[in-house]
Amino acid sequence: MAELEKIKKEKQRKRYADAPVFTDKASYRPDDVNETGLCFVGHEISEDGKAMNQFLHYDQLYTIRHGWNSPFFKGLLDGKIMGTRCPICKDTWVPVRTHCWNLDCDLAKTEWVEMPLTAKVHTWTVAGWSGRSSLKRLPIVLVYAVIGESKVAIANELHQIEPWNVEFNMPLKVVFRPKKERKGIITDFHFEPAEGWEPGPMTEEKERIQNLIEPVYKWVSTLK
Template sequence: MTDPRLHEIPDKVEWDVKHPNKFRGNVKETGIGFMGYDYDSTTEQFKVYLHYDQLYYWKYAEVSKLGKGFIDGEFWGTKCPKCGDKFFPPRVNCWNLDDNLEKTEWIKLKQEGIVHTFTIAGWSGKSSLKRLPFVLAYVVVDGCKTAIANELRNIDPWDAEFGMPVKVVWKPEDERQGTVTDWWFEPADGWEPTVGDTPEKERMKELCAPVYEWVKSMD
């Protein structure tokens, strides 16, 4: 199946003639690119195509509902029918040893969560360099027992807090690819930083300042 969103696949590879045995030669680094997806509604299998020097695909297999959910703007997690633990990202089997790998059931989750922990990124891959510095957060979604990592946008990095409430914001439907890059977190509506300026915030501002300067110098 060809998806109209599939990019053209590079077909030229330049080998380093001086070092022909070097594994990667001087192949130009193109970075990772998500190319498209397909979904088989009969088997409910969801597959994502990505390009990193060559074309790969990645099967969601038993957690296909997660990837298909991203396309539809839905969060699907799993729940253990024995102990009630909820998981997002989903786990196929319960992790509690007493539950003897009990098979979990799918549940649709609320698109809200709490920041468990976070970091401020001062360096990144090529595709997001110009958006530095940004916040990467591990978020517990809708009372789950596992946390999921994604970017926390629309916040000054030094204002991020442990335990802050967040909401989910989606890319437009026709740009989604069935991956975590289809969405990101933002502070929940009405949220305000609970503390004013603190020495730690001042320290973070100082650390971010040269990053902002550096980003401004990029073309």
């Protein structure tokens, strides 16, 4: 009886997934990154003595558990763009969905497919400002591009182009970082113009963008 109970419990435990055992580990933590937790590191008091500010530092390591999405991120390590496809309606996605978005498919579990390394620009922008961790890389050309037959567009950077030359619908190729530099994150790849693509002639808009980003180049060169 006890044995039967044990088997039943084990079955219940395995109903959704076996707990993975992680063996292939990599660390690329910069030397200056430490988790300190909560730490009050200073304060200031106003001249009139009426107001006080305190400085709190908090630094925490997070584990992003990709679970069923893992093949996409693991694919990046291998230089592949993995998408998913609904076995019923055949809609395909990158970024991936582990269940179909079509309500008629009743959240059908999707299947993994390797996507081609070609894409097309849907829309674009040239960033002259960004979050703290991206400031030194400015200006950044960001495109939303459709990879292969995906039903959705994915955002990523477009390299190997003068920022003012980006065009709607231009053909792209997916380019991965060298294998040893990959981290299994979205920036393991970027887009570049497809072979043979040439920018169109100079236009008023291109000149406008040139003028807008000129100070950005100057400002970034002053960053330490």
